[in-house]
Amino acid sequence: GHEFFSSTDQIAQLVEKKKDLLMSFSQYIDAEEKNVEAMKSVYLDLLLSYSNSVDPEEITRDPVAAYKLLRQLRNELIHIIKHIQPSFHQCNEYQDELELLEIPQLKDLDGAASGLIRLQEIYKLYPEDIMKEMLLSADEAFHVGLVAYNEDKFQHAFLWFWYSLDKLTEYSTTTEKELLLYVISSAYHFGSLPVAIYFNKQLLNLDPTDYEIRDQLNRLLRFQRKSNPDIFTLNKESRSYEKLCRGELDKRTSKRQRALSCRYSTGGGNPRLMYPPVKEEVEWDEPPIIRYHDIISDREIEILKNISRPLLSRSEVYQDGWDTASQDHVSQRVFLQDDPVATRVSQRIADATGLSMETAESLLVQNYGIGGRFEPHYDALETGVNDRIATFLIYMSDVEIGGATVFPDIGVATRPKKGSAVFWYNLHKNGELDLNTRHAGCPVLVGNKWVANKWIHEFGQEFKRPCSLSEWE
Numbered sequence: 519g520h521e522f523f524s525s526t527d528q529i530a531q532l533v534e535k536k537k538d539l540l541m542s543f544s545q546y547i548d549a550e551e552k553n554v555e556a557m558k559s560v561y562l563d564l565l566l567s568y569s570n571s572v573d574p575e576e577i578t579r580d581p582v583a584a585y586k587l588l589r590q591l592r593n594e595l596i597h598i599i600k601h602i603q604p605s606f607h608q609c610n611e612y613q614d615e616l617e618l619l620e621i622p623q624l625k626d627l628d629g630a631a632s633g634l635i636r637l638q639e640i641y642k643l644y645p646e647d648i649m650k651e652m653l654l655s656a657d658e659a660f661h662v663g664l665v666a667y668n669e670d671k672f673q674h675a676f677l678w679f680w681y682s683l684d685k686l687t688e689y690s691t692t693t694e695k696e697l698l699l700y701v702i703s704s705a706y707h708f709g710s711l712p713v714a715i716y717f718n719k720q721l722l723n724l725d726p727t728d729y730e731i732r733d734q735l736n737r738l739l740r741f742q743r744k745s746n747p748d749i750f751t752l753n754k755e756s757r758s759y760e761k762l763c764r765g766e767l768d769k770r771t772s773k774r775q776r777a778l779s780c781r782y783s784t785g786g787g788n789p790r791l792m793y794p795p796v797k798e799e800v801e802w803d804e805p806p807i808i809r810y811h812d813i814i815s816d817r818e819i820e821i822l823k824n825i826s827r828p829l830l831s832r833s834e835v836y837q838d839g840w841d842t843a844s845q846d847h848v849s850q851r852v853f854l855q856d857d858p859v860a861t862r863v864s865q866r867i868a869d870a871t872g873l874s875m876e877t878a879e880s881l882l883v884q885n886y887g888i889g890g891r892f893e894p895h896y897d898a899l900e901t902g903v904n905d906r907i908a909t910f911l912i913y914m915s916d917v918e919i920g921g922a923t924v925f926p927d928i929g930v931a932t933r934p935k936k937g938s939a940v941f942w943y944n945l946h947k948n949g950e951l952d953l954n955t956r957h958a959g960c961p962v963l964v965g966n967k968w969v970a971n972k973w974i975h976e977f978g979q980e981f982k983r984p985c986s987l988s989e990w991e
């Protein structure tokens with residue numbers, strides 16, 4: 519290396535070097551200045567779009583708008599980070615903030631698209647029906663189509679690709695050729711050769727010299743069968759769970775329901791219920807499903823939601839020996855421990871049901887996602903000892919469309935009503951699982967769904983709900 523003190527010429531050269539460096543320095547400043555200008559304009563754009571935006575809770579009522587917002591936010595956040603990352607080393611304070619900032623991942627977008635597809639299946643909706651309030655762009659619809667395609671839901675995929683084709687503009691990232699290829703493949707997969715052939719001809723028109731596409735067309739023509747299946751029969755399988763979610767099949771419209779009652783209860787003279795008494799409504803008789811109206815105030819709900827918000831995490835179900843996030847249960851939840859409002863609510867549940875909360879689980883607050891749902895299940899864990907004897911399910915929001923709690927085996931659907939709760943026993947008096955208590959949370963079509971569960975256990979109820987050896991109770 520250089521040794522500067524032993525030669526004066528080396529010192530002289532250093533002066534030259536300083537001149538070069540100053541030059542580079544000045545160029546660097548120019549570049550930084552340009553960068554700052556660019557950042558300022560990006561910043562102003564983003565700021566403008568932020569101040570223009572409406573209440574996010576209002577947007578997420580509509581699943582399509584929620585999907586769009588999630589995509590847009592992901593892109594914008596990436597954009598911001600790309601701009602400020604190079605300056606990391608200069609501003610240490612931002613480093614922490616950036617690391618804390620969690621950006622939606624691609625799997626979030628896929629999950630959101632999957633939610634839209636599930637809504638379509640259950641509520642029998644075409645893309646146009648589900649986009650009543652908000653339209654998707656060609657690229658957005660293409661992505662939803664791809665997710666459906668990867669889930670082997672080719673009819674839905676077809677409809678989204680077809681829609682996307684219609685919405686294509688010069689600004690779209692996806693191309694007509696790519697879309698047509700997917701349209702053809704989807705039609706082929708759900709068994710409609712005439713449709714596949716029709717679109718293959720259209721594709722060939724784009725470039726009549728494309729041999730691969732001509733080959734594919736010839737192959738399809740050879741395959742062509744006489745049958746002409748109806749491509750518009752969406753989701754033929756109609757499980758009673760899904761029918762109930764759509765509001766079909768609810769047995770309670772019958773005479774049997776009219777015989778059900780509504781009353782004010784003071785819990786057998788419980789002083790805490792004398793004023794105000796709880797409003798009890800029998801939603802179903804066998805097994806009894808009781809609705810308690812005005813069991814929690816709007817203010818209490820706001821408090822519970824606010825403490826839960828930062829703590830929510832993806833619900834997991836026990837599967838193959840692991841707790842895993844599942845497509846069957848798209849929501850986020852948190853058990854609230856040691857919270858004064860939760861404790862007050864717990865006391866009210868004890869008063870209303872006459873059961874002990876000593877062995878109950880902490881209050882579980884849940885918020886559902888896009889197409890959020892909970893597929894049919896039992897709340898009882900079938901542990902044999904100290905199982906979940908009963909469920910107290912509090913509705914912390916109204917849901918405009920969808921989101922009912924349904925009991926497919928008895929044909930009952932209970933609608934969310936803010937401030938009310940439904941209560942039922944999961945176990946017979948002999949401790950056996952009551953098979954009629956299988957239930958599900960329907961996908962939310964429009965609205966935000968918040969619920970809170972209190973799972974009450976067997977221990978401590980011996981004198982409050984006497985056991986019985988009878989098989990019928």
Ligand SMILES: O=C(O)CCC(=O)C(=O)O
Pocket residue numbers: 884892897911921922923924957958959960969971
């Ligand atoms: O959200 C609902 O309606 C049902 C929730 C549920 O069944 C549960 O959390 O166990």
Ligand SMILES: [Fe+2]
Pocket residue numbers: 895896897957
């Ligand atoms: Fe449940």
